[in-house]
Amino acid sequence: MLNIQGITKHYDKMENAVDNLTLRVLPGEIFGFLGPNGAGKSTTIKLITGMHTLDSGTITINQFDIKLDTIKAKQNLGYVPDTPNFFLHLKGIEYLNFLKDVYAIPSEKCEQTIKTLATKFNMLHALDDFIQNYSHGMRKKILIIGSLLHDPKVWVLDEPLNGLDPNAVFILKELMREHADKGNAVLFSTHMLETAENTCDKIVIIKHGVKIFDGVMQEVKHKMKSEVSLEKLFMELTKNDKDIN
Amino acid sequence: MIKTLIRNMLLVNFRSTVQSRKSLYIRIIGVIYFFSLYFIFIEDFIRFLYGNFGGDKSLALIMNMMFMVSSILIFILSFMPIVSMFFFSTDITSYFHLPIKNRDLIISKLFILFLSEFLLLLLLYTPIIWYIGIIHHPPLIFYFVVVAIIATIPIIPNSINMLIIMLGMRIISMNKRKFDFYKKLFTFFVAIIGLATTFFFIQKYQFINHIFEKLTWNITDTYYYPPSILINYIFHHLEHINMIMIIIISYLVVSYLFLYISICLGAKIYTYNSSTQRKRKSHPKLNDHSIHLHTRKEVQSLIIQEFKMLFRRPVLFIKGLIGSILLPFLCILVFILNKQLEGIQFFIENHLTLSFILLVGFSISTIGWNPIAISSFSREKNNLFIKSVLPISERNILLSKIITSWVIFSPTILLYCYMIYEFLNVPVVALFLWLILSVLISLNGVLICVIFDIVFPIFLWTDEQQLFKGRTAITSFHVVNSLFVGLVCLVGITVSKYLSSNLYFISIFYIALLLLTLSISIKYLYNRCNSILEKLIKNYRIIK
Known part of the structure; x- marks a missing residue:
């Protein structure tokens, strides 16, 4: 569903932010994307979404290349950014209406989706207000609702749990599972290892733009029972070279 | 301390x-x-x-x-x-x-x-x-x-x-x-x-x-x-x-x-x-059954979104409005109150070509630059990130910005036409030529301003207020624009002196010149539209 093949990206004259990274997210999978700050998670996500252009490698979303078939690839993608300060001068409902027009979603279907998701996130009452009057968590919720309007084949979330209340976190995790169970792919980055442990089918850990761990969660859990927790595994893998020395 | x-x-x-x-x-x-x-x-x-x-x-x-x-x-x-x-x-x-x-x-x-x-x-x-x-x-x-x-x-x-x-x-x-x-x-x-x-x-x-x-x-x-x-x-x-x-x-x-x-x-x-500090009001209640969605085409939806952004940022809009509508009104009022009108009309009758050239220069300095277009990408800030992820082509994003900025300036052109017709007593042909030129000049201004915003995204406007105060981008644009006005007038005067002082000749010369600039601008924008969003996103970092 989401195929990342040997992608590389560097900024100006700095070292590679992402270095020859290969990932594959299959239909029905929730993929956890872990790594310390500055590891290249957000850059990878921006490459997937087409915000940044690739230096080398390919990314296909539902078999559409993000570089060659940009519009079709984006039609199959839903994205929740880490910072929710967007379209602050639009009302919640206007923002969703804008997305409806862009993705050409039929009105009835869209209305139904908005009602369902807004009720779940307790946002129905706020849809007619300006996004600038929303709290951080509410802004994030409207972005989550917007990203699901067109029922994307690949749902990418950049640190989606930050700023959400426990109820919303629970609902989001449920939504991710439901979305994956419908045969779609979900990829999300997080620093919350416990959530990754409970929600993901697969995890990948990157450091300095390079993949340092890639595994199916069942296997990791099996390994963890006998040896270490995910937290310890993460700490061990992402330890500074200086510390090791 | x-x-x-x-x-x-x-x-x-x-x-x-x-x-x-x-x-x-x-x-x-x-x-x-x-x-x-x-x-x-x-x-x-x-x-x-x-x-x-x-x-x-x-x-x-x-x-x-x-x-x-x-x-x-x-x-x-x-x-x-x-x-x-x-x-x-x-x-x-x-x-x-x-x-x-x-x-x-x-x-x-x-x-x-x-x-x-x-x-x-x-x-x-x-x-x-x-x-x-x-x-x-x-x-x-x-x-x-x-x-x-x-x-x-x-x-x-x-x-x-x-x-x-x-x-x-x-x-x-x-x-x-x-x-x-x-x-x-x-x-x-x-x-x-x-x-x-x-x-x-x-x-x-x-x-x-x-x-x-x-x-x-x-x-x-x-x-x-x-x-x-x-x-x-x-x-x-x-x-x-x-x-x-x-x-x-x-x-x-x-x-x-x-x-x-x-x-x-x-x-x-x-x-x-x-x-x-800003107090949050309670959200206006939305009835469960009152979700009304409209269906529009992509470009239409983009233009509406542009207009909403403009009208809901009054400082920016007022700046644009003052620049566009208030100035012709002011000119009209000055003409109404001025008792030297006959003298001006006499001058125009005797120096029609020179007056025309000066009028074109005046048009460029007023409608030939566009505060709405010059901030078309800058004012988006974070929104660009979302737009770049959506399945919208860069051409449509550009088109919506150009049309929005252009439409806002159309009442100004009509007001200037009224002013020239009513007070300056120019021949109808000259008025018609000026109208065509104004339409081209304003479109040219929009395109140049959009290009300026794309090429120099380094001039960040971290706050829309700063646009009103006149920051680096506006200052530098004014310099470029005033030089451009001077150059256009100088070229017109030189042409009228050495080639022909015929009004039609000068008008066709200007129209050709503007069409040339327009085609170069459009070609430049369309050739570069693939890399525009990425370049801008690089420069306009997300404001948290």
Whole structure:
């Protein structure tokens, strides 16, 4: 569903932010994307979404290349950014209406989706207000609702749990599972290892733009029972070279 | 403590003003450019006054006018910045949890304000002092005294404002929302008073000489204004030197004493309440069944979204509106009130081609640049990130921006057409040609502004207010635009002189020139639209 093949990206004259990274997210999978700050998670996500252009490698979303078939690839993608300060001068409902027009979603279907998701996130009452009057968590919720309007084949979330209340976190995790169970792919980055442990089918850990761990969660859990927790595994893998020395 | 505060505030102000070395250079070039124009203007102005009123009277008139105008302007224009500075600026909250005395904070904030106003006044006064120096050769001490007076001008108006505001804020509980509303109301009234004054002068006095005669009568007689005293110092310094110095020193002492008292009083009455920051209203209730969605095409939806962004950011929109609609209205009113209209019509009849060229130059300087288009990408800031992820082609994003900015300027073109038709008595063919040219010029202006916004995204507008204040991008664009206007007029005049002075020829020449620029601009934009969003996203980092 989401195929990342040997992608590389560097900024100006700095070292590679992402270095020859290969990932594959299959239909029905929730993929956890872990790594310390500055590891290249957000850059990878921006490459997937087409915000940044690739230096080398390919990314296909539902078999559409993000570089060659940009519009079709984006039609199959839903994205929740880490910072929710967007379209602050639009009302919640206007923002969703804008997305409806862009993705050409039929009105009835869209209305139904908005009602369902807004009720779940307790946002129905706020849809007619300006996004600038929303709290951080509410802004994030409207972005989550917007990203699901067109029922994307690949749902990418950049640190989606930050700023959400426990109820919303629970609902989001449920939504991710439901979305994956419908045969779609979900990829999300997080620093919350416990959530990754409970929600993901697969995890990948990157450091300095390079993949340092890639595994199916069942296997990791099996390994963890006998040896270490995910937290310890993460700490061990992402330890500074200086510390090791 | 005061030193630390000032250093910190200066650093923050400097870094927010100058985002990069490139932007610093362009601001410096802009300042030098406009300062040179002002310098030339002042020279002409002084010569004009000398020709009419003679030496000491002219100097007294200029200096007193500058003193009065700068004091009044500082009093009016610093009111809202002081409210914002002490009660609503973003940095104020970061000082209030620190162990800083009110007095220290007030002194530091005022120092920054005085410094910026002093630098501005220095720029305005320098050409005058320069010409006084050339003409009258005053003693060296004169320059020191003049700088001291300039530095003292902002003190009393700002201190009065500060005390009024601090007392007012203790009595009225004003939140950010109310403040924004009053700010708009205040701006509206200042604009109305400004316009009324302009019309009063236009209606009352037909010739500029009359205005100056009247002003000379009133202003040169105000003997105890510090500038008048200074002028006396230049002309009679040998006779009354001690008396003059005493008066000037008294003025300085009174001002600084007033400042000291204001700071002491201000420190006692200044209270900051963070709850006065923007309050969130309860959300308007949306009925379960009231979700009404509209179906539109992608470009249509993008244009509507652009319009919503514009109308809901009133500062930006007002800027665009003033630039586009108010100016032709002002021109029409000037023509209605002006009794020299026949003279202008006579000139146009006899110099049709030259008038046409000048009209084209005027059009470029008014509708040939577009504040809405120049900020079309910058004002999006974070929204660009979402748009780049959506399945929208860059061409459609560009198209929506171009159409939105262009449509806003169409009433202006019609208003100018009405003005030319009604007052200037030009042939219908010339009017028609001017209409075609205006449409092309405004489209060309939109495209150039969009390109400018794309090519120089380094000129960040971190806040839409800054657009209103005239930041690097606007300054540099004005420089480019004024040079462009000059060049277009020069080319037109050269063509009319050496090739043909026929109106049709000149018009076709201009149309061809504009079509060429348009095609180059469109080609440039469409060729680069694939990389536009990425480039902009790189520069406009997400604002958290």
